Structure formats: C-alpha cells, structure tokens
Amino acid sequence: MEVMTGWVYQTGWKVFVTVGICLGTFMMIRRFAPLAIRGTVKRQMKHKRKVEREKRVKTLVRLITTTSGIGLGILAAFLVSQQVGINMTAPLVGFGVFGIAIGFGAQYLIRDIIAGFFIYLENQYNVGDVIRVGNIAGGVEEISLRRTILRDLDGARHVIPNGEIRIVSNLTQEWSRAHLNISVAYKEDLDRVMALMRKTWEEMTEDTNWGSFIISKTPWLLRVNEFGNSGITIKMVGETHPIKQWDVMGEYRRRIKRVFDEEGIEIPWPHVKLYYGESMPPTR
Structure with a gap:
C-alpha cells in the first residue's frame, strides 16, 4: 500500500495529469471544432447550397476529430511511457531501422495519404455524395486520408484506397x-x-x-x-x-x-417487319 501511495505521489499524478490533458484536449476539439468548421465553411462557401455546406462540414469534422484523436493518443502514450521510466530511445531507434526496411512497402500507403489530402483540399466529394470510381458507383459513407468507402444500390460496401482513384465522377455536387x-x-x-x-x-x-x-x-x-x-x-x-x-x-x-x-400515344416495343421483295408474277 505504501509503495502504491508513493508511486501516486511521485509519478502517478503526472500520468493522470498527462492523460487528463490529452483527453480534455480531445473533448474540446470534439466540442468546438464543428462550430469553427461550420463558420469557416459558411464564409468560404456562402454562394453554395446549404446541403453542399453541410456535407463539407460533416466530412471535415470527421477528418479532424479522427486525426486529432489518433495524434493525441500517440502523444499521451509517449509521455506516459517516459514518466513511468520506460526508455523510448532504443525502441525508436529500432523502429527507425525497421522503418527503413519496410519503407519500400509503405509507398502505397504514402501515396494513398497524399491522394486523400488532395481529395479534402480540392473538395472533390464529401460524405453523402454519390460518386463513380471506375465501374463502381455508390454513396460516400466515409472518407479518410487513406481510403474512401462507398455503398452501392445492392448494399455492397466498397473500400477504395485513395491512391487507386484516378478519375472520379461526382453525380450530386451542387446540382x-x-x-x-x-x-x-x-x-x-x-x-x-x-x-x-x-x-x-x-x-x-x-x-x-x-x-x-x-x-x-x-x-x-x-x-x-x-x-x-x-x-x-x-x-x-x-x-x-x-x-x-x-x-x-x-x-x-x-x-x-x-x-x-x-x-393514345404508342410506346414502341422491339418488333421486326419482314419484307420478301417484289411479288412474283402468277404462274400459269
């Protein structure tokens, strides 16, 4: 019990403060980011229809909250590990060497993230749009920096890496x-x-x-x-x-x-009229 009490007074409170700050920051982002994004989008897209602004807001809010949650989680884990005495230098060095080894395999991941960034930047499509990518068409259910998820009329869920998207047709943007x-x-x-x-x-x-x-x-x-x-x-x-x-x-x-x-207007259906050429003269 004394050991636990000593740990709380020496190290535990730092861990709790760190986790609390990261969690509080994330909650504030979830609370205030939609308001800030909605105001910014309203100013920048004031000539667009309301439905277009709402789709843009929904897409950007999801991106920012997801990205900030992942980033704050990694930061909290790194800080807590230092506070409890775990030396992260050696693992980071090892990860760097390992990262070089798998760097060539991560090329597709980097390509997907860069393509996703431009999808957001250029407002190519948003959650709620109906788009066509290649021979796949469907409603956009989710967008991240890495992939886009579509749902077609049959209910099939298509996961498309952003780097694979060469030509995209937006069937529902603005009008x-x-x-x-x-x-x-x-x-x-x-x-x-x-x-x-x-x-x-x-x-x-x-x-x-x-x-x-x-x-x-x-x-x-x-x-x-x-x-x-x-x-x-x-x-x-x-x-x-x-x-x-x-x-x-x-x-x-x-x-x-x-x-x-x-x-009384006729709607045609496929039919064939047979013509045998000129009629033959009657035989005697």
Whole structure:
C-alpha cells in the first residue's frame, strides 16, 4: 500500500495529469471544432447550397476529430511511457531501422495519404455524395486520408484506397440532372408528343410533393435524338437538386406513361417487319 501511495505521489499524478490533458484536449476539439468548421465553411462557401455546406462540414469534422484523436493518443502514450521510466530511445531507434526496411512497402500507403489530402483540399466529394470510381458507383459513407468507402444500390460496401482513384465522377455536387430518353412510335406526331412531355414536366414543378426537388421549371433540352429500330427517341433534360434526379426521373416516367395512355400515344416495343421483295408474277 505504501509503495502504491508513493508511486501516486511521485509519478502517478503526472500520468493522470498527462492523460487528463490529452483527453480534455480531445473533448474540446470534439466540442468546438464543428462550430469553427461550420463558420469557416459558411464564409468560404456562402454562394453554395446549404446541403453542399453541410456535407463539407460533416466530412471535415470527421477528418479532424479522427486525426486529432489518433495524434493525441500517440502523444499521451509517449509521455506516459517516459514518466513511468520506460526508455523510448532504443525502441525508436529500432523502429527507425525497421522503418527503413519496410519503407519500400509503405509507398502505397504514402501515396494513398497524399491522394486523400488532395481529395479534402480540392473538395472533390464529401460524405453523402454519390460518386463513380471506375465501374463502381455508390454513396460516400466515409472518407479518410487513406481510403474512401462507398455503398452501392445492392448494399455492397466498397473500400477504395485513395491512391487507386484516378478519375472520379461526382453525380450530386451542387446540382444534378434528370436525363431521359423516351421512345414513341414512328406514326406519332412529334410536335404533339414533345408538347405533352414539356407539359408533364411543368406540372411536376408545380406539384407540392415534387416541385421542391426540381430546379428547371421547364426542360432546358427537348429534342428528337434518334431514329431507332422500332421508334423515335426523344431526349429530355432538366436540372434537379443534388441526389434527387433518380426520384424525379422515376416519377416522370410514371406520369408520362399515364399521359401517353390517355392520349393514345404508342410506346414502341422491339418488333421486326419482314419484307420478301417484289411479288412474283402468277404462274400459269
């Protein structure tokens, strides 16, 4: 008991103070970092939409709290080891030699961290965005300096090292675009069809349930796009708020199908017309 009491008076209180300071610093960072980051992002992105600012804040808060937690944990372990009499010089020297040995193997790790730094710096994407990397597309669940985690529509969780990301497509940054190709039969009056398509879009913008998702009050692109094998394809494009384009396209397809049915407009399906050439003269 006397030994324990002596240790507490001589060394233990230093350990408790060190751990307390590091833990308190971490708690303060968790408490005040979101406020500071939110204010900074609001000033720097004042012309951006609120949803974009919130995604940026969420991403930066997670980065700073995680990085500071790891750094303070390492610092606390180093200081405590010195206070309890553990000589860290020899292990550090040994680790330095070992580090040289594995340095070549750490090249990929360093590459991932550098790539992650530029992802944050350039605001390429944030948590909550939907991105495409190569042939993988999904929502961004988590970003760190080393890797990005995506969740696709099937629920699969993809872990992608940042150094492997060469080209990334952000499908939901600032605004999105509903892009529809709708086919009608060759016999239909295209001016009438396009007028109905425009009217259906404009009615959606006035709908209380859907208007808040749509930016373009009328399609900014509506044209004949292709003469297909079975019908004529009409392309229609309109802008929506981020990540709402798929909902808007699904609802628009439902509505335009109903309008076409009511107006007697045929939606083509694949079919083949056989032609045998000129008819042969009747044989006698």
